[in-house]
Amino acid sequence: MNSKTIHLNQIIIYMIGIVIVSLGITFNTKTALGVSPVISLAFNAAKIFHVSIGLATFLYYVFLIAIQFLLLRKNFQRVQLLQIFASFLTSFFIQGFDYLLPVPQSLLTRLIWLVTGIVLTGLGASITVNMKLIPNPADALADTIGFVLNKSFGFGKNVLDFTCTFLALALSFSFGQGMLGVGIGTIIAMIFTGRVVALCNPFSEKLYNRYVLKSQQIIG
Numbered sequence: 001m002n003s004k005t006i007h008l009n010q011i012i013i014y015m016i017g018i019v020i021v022s023l024g025i026t027f028n029t030k031t032a033l034g035v036s037p038v039i040s041l042a043f044n045a046a047k048i049f050h051v052s053i054g055l056a057t058f059l060y061y062v063f064l065i066a067i068q069f070l071l072l073r074k075n076f077q078r079v080q081l082l083q084i085f086a087s088f089l090t091s092f093f094i095q096g097f098d099y100l101l102p103v104p105q106s107l108l109t110r111l112i113w114l115v116t117g118i119v120l121t122g123l124g125a126s127i128t129v130n131m132k133l134i135p136n137p138a139d140a141l142a143d144t145i146g147f148v149l150n151k152s153f154g155f156g157k158n159v160l161d162f163t164c165t166f167l168a169l170a171l172s173f174s175f176g177q178g179m180l181g182v183g184i185g186t187i188i189a190m191i192f193t194g195r196v197v198a199l200c201n202p203f204s205e206k207l208y209n210r211y212v213l214k215s216q217q218i219i220g
Contacts, residue, residue, distance in 0.1 A: 006133065007212050009211040009212050010131050010132075010133060010208075010211075010212045011133070013127060013131055013207055013208075013211060013212070014127070014128055014131040014133045014134075015089075016127065017123075017124045017125075017126075017127030017128035017131065018086070018089050018090055018093060018124065018128060019093055019124070020120050020123055020124030020127065021090065021120070021121055021123075021124025021125050021127075021128060021136070022090050022093035022094045022097060022124070023093070023097050023120050023124070024116075024117045024118070024119070024120030024121030024122070024123070024124055025039055025057075025090075025094055025117070025121055026053075026094055026097035026098050026101055026117075027101070027113045027114075027116050027117030027120060028113075028114065028117035028118070028121065028185065028189065029043055029053060029098070030098075030101055030102075030103055030104060030110075030113060030117075031104065031110040031111075031113050031114045031117070031185055032103070032110060032183075033110055033111070033114055033183050033184055033185030034179075034181065034182050034183025034184055034185035034186035034187070034188075034189075035181050035182075035185065035186060035189070036117075036118075036121065036185075036186065036189035036190070036193060037160075037161035037162070037164045037165045037168075037186055037189065037190050038138045038160065038161065038164055039057065039060075040164055040165055040168035040181045040182055040186060041060060041164050041167050041168045041171065042056040042057045042059075042060035042061075043056070043168070043181045044168045044171050044172050044177070044180050044181040045059075045060070045171065047177070047180060047181065048171065048172065048175045048177060048180070052095055052098075053094055053095060053098050054091045054092060054094050054095025054096075054098065055091070055095075057087075057090065057091040057094050057095075058087055058088060058091035061083070061084075061086075061087035061090070061091065061137040061138070062084060062087060062137075064137040064138060064140075064141045065080070065081070065083050065084060065087070065137050065140075065141075067141055067144075068080065068137075068140055068141050068144045071144050071145070071148050072144055072147075072148075080135075080140065082134045083134055083135065083136075083137045083140060085134065086134040086135075086136065086137070087137055090136070114185050114188065114189075117189075118188065118189055118192050118193050118196060119196055121189075121193055121196070122192075122193050122194075122195075122196025122197045122199070122200055123196065123200045125139070125193075125197050126196075126197045126200035126201050126203070126204040127200070127204045127207065129197075129204070130201065130204035130205055130207065130208050131204075131207075131208060131212070132208070138160065139157075141156075141160055142156040142157040142159075142160045143156060144156065145159050145160060154194075157194070161190055165182060165186060165190075168180075168181055168182055169182055
């Protein structure tokens with residue numbers, strides 16, 4: 001069987017990763033301590049223009065895909081348009097979790113939710129990336145930025161985080177909303193989400209090797 005063949009286990013685990021990362025993002029947005037940089041612009045747009053967080057996230061992800069196209073031009077592969085489908089799924093689950101989860105009241109609960117959100121986001125991101133299917137638009141854009149600038153993915157991620165945070169602040173201040181969506185939680189998420197991903201990668205790689213590679217070998 002060709003190594004590029006998509007296996008059912010691969011899709012199932014990828015979907016689980018999407019659900020986990022969506023839950024993590026939602027926990028993060030509920031804390032009122034500042035959301036992660038990568039979702040800050042969508043969060044502020046949702047609050048300012050009074051649209052659902054799910055819709056704002058979907059439009060934001062499509063915007064990121066468009067930027068990838070502008071940066072890559074001829075190097076942009078049509079298969080990358082599948083990111084739109086991944087964006088829809090993530091936005092759908094974020095909207096569902098946003099409806100289900102209450103807003104925590106105490107500072108202690110908000111801090112617990114912040115940590116939970118970072119852990120879940122990192123775990124979910126690690127799982128989806130290691131399933132080698134459709135990349136998250138934010139991760140794909142970070143990779144594109146690194147490619148265009150002849151730098152690493154990590155450098156591209158830092159550039160994207162800074163840009164998203166700057167644009168989120170510019171949007172909120174333009175509408176008189178101050179530091180809306182940006183706070184101590186933003187800084188904590190910026191520092192630790194990547195580290196959680198790194199810690200979870202060995203686990204996610206084992207999932208891929210055990211439930212995807214071995215299944216392909218058996219079928220092949």
